[in-house]
Amino acid sequence: xxxxxxxxxxxxxxxxxxxxxxxxxxxxxxxxxxxxxxxxxxxxxxxxxxxxxxxxxxxxxxxxxxxxxxxxxxxxxxxxxxxxxxxxxxxxxxxxxxxxxxxxxxxxxxxxxxxxxxxxxxxxxxxxxxxxxxxxxxxxxxxxxxxxxxxxxxxxxxxxxxxx
Numbered sequence: 001x002x003x004x005x006x007x008x009x010x011x012x013x014x015x016x017x018x019x020x021x022x023x024x025x026x027x028x029x030x031x032x033x034x035x036x037x038x039x040x041x042x043x044x045x046x047x048x049x050x051x052x053x054x055x056x057x058x059x060x061x062x063x064x065x066x067x068x069x070x071x072x073x074x075x076x077x078x079x080x081x082x083x084x085x086x087x088x089x090x091x092x093x094x095x096x097x098x099x100x101x102x103x104x105x106x107x108x109x110x111x112x113x114x115x116x117x118x119x120x121x122x123x124x125x126x127x128x129x130x131x132x133x134x135x136x137x138x139x140x141x142x143x144x145x146x147x148x149x150x151x152x153x154x155x156x157x158x159x160x161x162x163x164x
Contacts, residue, residue, distance in 0.1 A: 003136060003160055003162060004136065007134040007136070007160055008133075008134070009133075009134055009135070009160070010065075010133070011064070011065035011066045012064060012065065012066045012068075012127045012129075013065075013124070013127060013128060013133055013134065013135045014064065014065030014066075014135070014136045014138070015062050015063065015064050015065070015120065015124055015135065015137050015138065016062060016063055016065075016137075016138040016139070017060060017061065017062035017070075017115075017120065017137065017138075017139050018060070018062075018139065018140060019058050019059065019060045019061075019107050020058070020059055020061070021056055021057065021058045021059075021105070021106065022059075023055070023056060023057075024055055024056075024057050055077075055078040055105055056078055056104060056105035056106065057075065057076065057077055057078065057105050058075075058076040058105055058106050058107045059073050059075050059076075060073060060074040060076075060107060060111070060112070060115045061073045062119075062120055062123075064124070064127065065136075068127075070119060070120060070123045070124070071094055071096055071119070071123045072094040072095070072096035072097045072098065072119050072123070073094070073097055073098070073119070074097070074098040074100060074107075074114070074119060075097060075098070075099050075100070076099075076100040076101065076102055076105060076106065076107050076111055077099065077100070077101050077102075077105060078101070078102065078103070078104055078105030079101040079102075080101070080103070081101070082099070082101060087099075096118075096119065096122075098114060098115055098118055098119055100114065109147040109149060109150070110149075112147070112150055113149040113150050113153065116150055116153050116154075117153055120137070121157065124137075124159075132158075133158070134159070134160055135157075135158060135159045135160070136159075136162060137159050137160065137161050137162065138162045138164065139161070139162070139163060139164070140163070140164055141163050141164065146163060
């Protein structure tokens with residue numbers, strides 16, 4: 001509350017971003033135990049049961065304090081290279097959706113910073129009514145948000161970062 005008062009931040013300049021991961025693929029009878037490091041729990045091990053035909057995908061999204069969603073998300077696929085077939089039928093996908101790739105389908109520092117600059121920045125700047133207005137960006141402590149590139153962008157663009 002102090003940050004909102006000190007910087008006179010309005011609801012239309014308050015944002016929350018978060019990442020969510022999910023498994024994508026077809027079901028099958030084969031089962032495997034997958035051991036992964038949880039990005040939020042200091043790398044602690046998680047054992048998951050999955051069918052062996054699914055891959056992890058991460059989506060980064062954001063919403064404004066006035067209820068308006070950011071125009072486009074970031075979708076991170078497990079891949080070394082993009083394949084053109086993946087992008088043939090994108091009906092209903094927002095035009096400015098940022099697609100990324102990583103070895104495991106998780107977000108990282110680079111993708112978090114790209115989302116901030118390419119999606120959050122332009123979408124949230126349109127709500128700023130006066131040049132001196134600050135924006136508040138609320139996020140979790142995921143390493144894709146807490147790094148020098150991400151925080152430098154915030155400080156250079158009148159974005160107050162608030163890590164929960």
